[in-house]
Structure formats: structure tokens, C-alpha cells
Amino acid sequence: MSEHEAIVALIGKSCLTLDDGNFESYLALCAPAYSYCIKVWSPELRKDMVWLEHDRDGMAGVFESLPEHLQRSGRLSRLAAVATIDAVDADKFDVVSKFIVHHTDVEGRTQTLAVGRYNDRVVRIDGAVLLSEREVELETRDLGIGLHLPL
């Protein structure tokens, strides 16, 4: 697999694993120093906001506590299209993907929930490409009932 293909597959798997609730596999895609945040521009405040911020342990905690929480029913489906891959150095890449998240309720009705970009830093460690930073740049600001899961 080419480097490019490996990176595209990594972004794809980050979506699939979250959709499937396969959190161990999601964390296996993340470098030890993983950081995750959701950033949103507020035209009301004319400021950037952070709606969620976690390191790898924080993400693991979110996943662990999930079954105890009351959540919207149904399933999420994340679709990402990798737009650009820029090499920072031999083992570091900046990857920008556009994403769309659909929600399918228990009656089987699907609606668009959110759109935005994943601004990722991907690193190569021992030959494997891993996510080291994910900034979710969220365009959708009304999420109706919010979410306990990262996007």
C-alpha cells in the first residue's frame, strides 16, 4: 500500500470504528500523544470556541463511560473524503478531509447531522501511520440533541 493509500485508509477507519462503537480499534489508530478537539467559529460571539478537548486518556474515558449515559437512539454514519495530504517531514503529514455525519434513527429515517473538516496531523511510528492530532472544524452549530460521542 502506498503512503497515500495508507493515510486515506487511516482516515476511513477512524470513521468506521467510531460508527461501529469499536473504540479499542479507534484508539489503536491513535498515537500515544493523541489530542482531539472540536472547534467551532461562533458568528454570534465572533470568536472561535472549543466544544470538546481530550487527550488520549480523556478519549478512552469518554468511551468507557458511554454505556452509562443516556444518549439519542439510532446510529451515526461518518463519511470523510480526504482532500489534501501535505508532508511536513518524512514521518509527519497534515491531512485535511471534508466530513459529513448522518444520523439514522430507530425508525430508519436518516438525516444530516453535521458537516465540517477533519484537520489531522498523521505520524509514522514503526512503519504504521497513526493519528496524532485531530481538530474537528465543525461547520454545523445546531446539533439538536447533542452528542456524547466525538465526531
Add this chain to the structure above:
Amino acid sequence: MVARDQSSWEKRPDMTAGYFVSGLVYTDPVIYRDESDKVFSKVWHFACHESEVPEIFDYRVFELDGQSLFAIHGEDGAIRTFLNVCSHRGAKLLDQPSGNAKSITCFYHRWTYNSQGSCTGIPRASGYNDVKRETMGLREVRTERLHGLVFITLDDGALPLAQYIGPALDRFSDMLTSQPLEVFHYNQAILECNWKAWHETNMDLYHEFMHVVLRKTQVNAMPMEDRKLVVFEGGHGGSGGDLKAAYDGYDGFAGRGGDVPPLPGMSATDFRFINLFPSTAIISRGTVVRIDTVTPIGPDKALLKMRGLGVKGESVEHRRIRQKHHNQYWGPFGRNVPEDMVAAESCADSFRNQAGRYQIIARDEKMAGQDDAILRAFYGEWGRRVGRDPGAPVK
């Protein structure tokens, strides 16, 4: 007797008046219009925080009961509010949620207005015989500030704000005024429920049991009987003494992850809240304040607006921690807020088409524990204003 048949299901609950609410208050279209005329058009509403319009000519557009309005910081320092409606043919004047406008120009025929609401320009005014600039000002809406909060009322004859609020905000005055605060979080959401179904989540302490975080950090943090709740004339109600949170009880919340000075008059583990009639809640968790306000869109649709406030000018690191404390509970990815939304929509769903008939708000714990007194105070005021008994609103 266990399950009930239809007549028993529909029957007025065998309880003290005021201890239950008919589901019709959420769904009946006539009641909905009454609320608009007798509640939303009459009372004072929280509009925004003054930090949202810090500079001269800064404006903030917001929606109230289906109407678009904007608050603008005038040259004289006053914050005034106007309907966001051009006097000429009704075009919406400002289409961005916020901005800065020395002069407001309507896009349609280019009439202009200043920050005091005067009409300052009419292109080719000579073509009119009986339209005078002086009579074409914007509709100004009464605006008053209290503790940095900007309130408005659509009723020109309403009592002054201070009289409307009474002592309900006294316990918040230190926190809100002894250092300047600033809104750092804003989000809004359309909920598929009546506005009251959302606001009840702010007034109902009993639902602490729904939130796993509160089961672990709050219900046992202090003896229930030591809690003090308080209600005020006018339907406001909240905590009369601070409640406690034991953050270590929830994995990942130990020490809440970072040190930041608590807000004045609070410790980091204090929890304080007030609900201002009809639809604003101010909640402080020691280090951070949330203000939420809900406004109707239809009988079963509501617009919820949520703000998080920190200390203006604080360090980047402090802001980051405060933001984290906010996001742990609140915001679209918080541990609690999405759960409240699920609850509000779920109940609303059940009252649609009268499947559900009554809500029970009968907990009586002598103003301690999880007493429903705040809900009862709300519905008492609601009933007085709309002229209906919340338990039997339709004859």
C-alpha cells in the same frame, strides 16, 4: 389496582391543586397563542450579556417568540434594542448574528438608521408627500441592564426590571459583577418540544437521577435535607444555599482537571442556580456560569440558546480550564445537556395527541432535597398570567 383504564388515565389526579400539570399546556394551539400574548409579550427576557456588545456600535441579533430583534451599543454607552424590521416595507435590517454598524442600511431601498433607532436617510425622499424621516424611526423595545445581563420587554408599560426580578438575582450579584465576565461559549439548538418541556429540566431537581454524572457527583455530595431551595414572587426559583458537587465521583472529573480561581463568593465545588420566569436559567458550577434561555417557535418547537461565561481578560490557560469545566457538563458535547434534551423531547412526544395526560410535580420536601417547589412556582405564575389553571387549562 395496578394498570389504569382510559377513564382513570384521563381523570384529574387525586392531588392538591398545583401538584400536577395538564399535558394540554404543551400542545393546545390556543394556549400557545395566549402564552405569546400574555407571557412572552409582557415579561422581561434575558437578551444577551453586555460583553457581547463591548464596543460602540456593536450589535447582537436575537430571536424572541418568533420575532427578530437586535441590541446595539450606542455612542452614549446605552444598550438599546429594536425590532429588526425596516420601517419602510419590513425587510430584516441585520442578517448576521452580530457585528458593528455605525449606520444601519436596509438592503432593500437603502433607508438608513442610527444606533438610537432614528431614521437618518431616505433615498429620493422628495418623491414622498406624507412620509417624514422623523416619523419613520425603528420600533424601540425597552432595555435594562442588571449585573451585566441585558434584559428586554416588548411591553412598553411593564414594571421596571428591578421590580420584575425582585431579589431573585441577589445571590448572583457578586459573581456576576465583582469582576467583568465574558461569554466564551454560545450554541443554539432547535428542540422538538414545547419550550416549557425544556425549561422544566432546569427547574426539576429530581431528575438528577437521570444523569449518571449527577448520580455520582451530586446526589450524595451533601445531605438532601441540608439543601435549601427558594422561590420568589413572580415565578422565579432556584437554590437558596449552595449545593455541593463531589467531582471525584466521576471518572475523569477528579479535581475537574486543572486549577482556576472559582467565581467570587463560590468554592470550586459549589453549585448555584436560579430560574427567572419565564425561560432563563443561570447556573454556576463554582468556576463557570451557564445562562440558557428558551423561546417558542411553535407549540412543539423551541429555540434554545446557551451561553458559557468566564472572566474577561483572564489568561489563556485559565480560560482553557474554565472552558473544559463548562464542556464537561454543558454544550452540545457535555455529559449532561444532551441528556436533558433527550428528556425534554421524550416527554413532549408523549403529550402530543394526548397520549400522556398529566405531569406530576408533587414532591414536597419542605424546600430541601429534590422538592418540586420551583416547578410549582413557575406554573403558579404561568397560570396567573395566562388566566388558566395549569392542571385544567381547557374547560
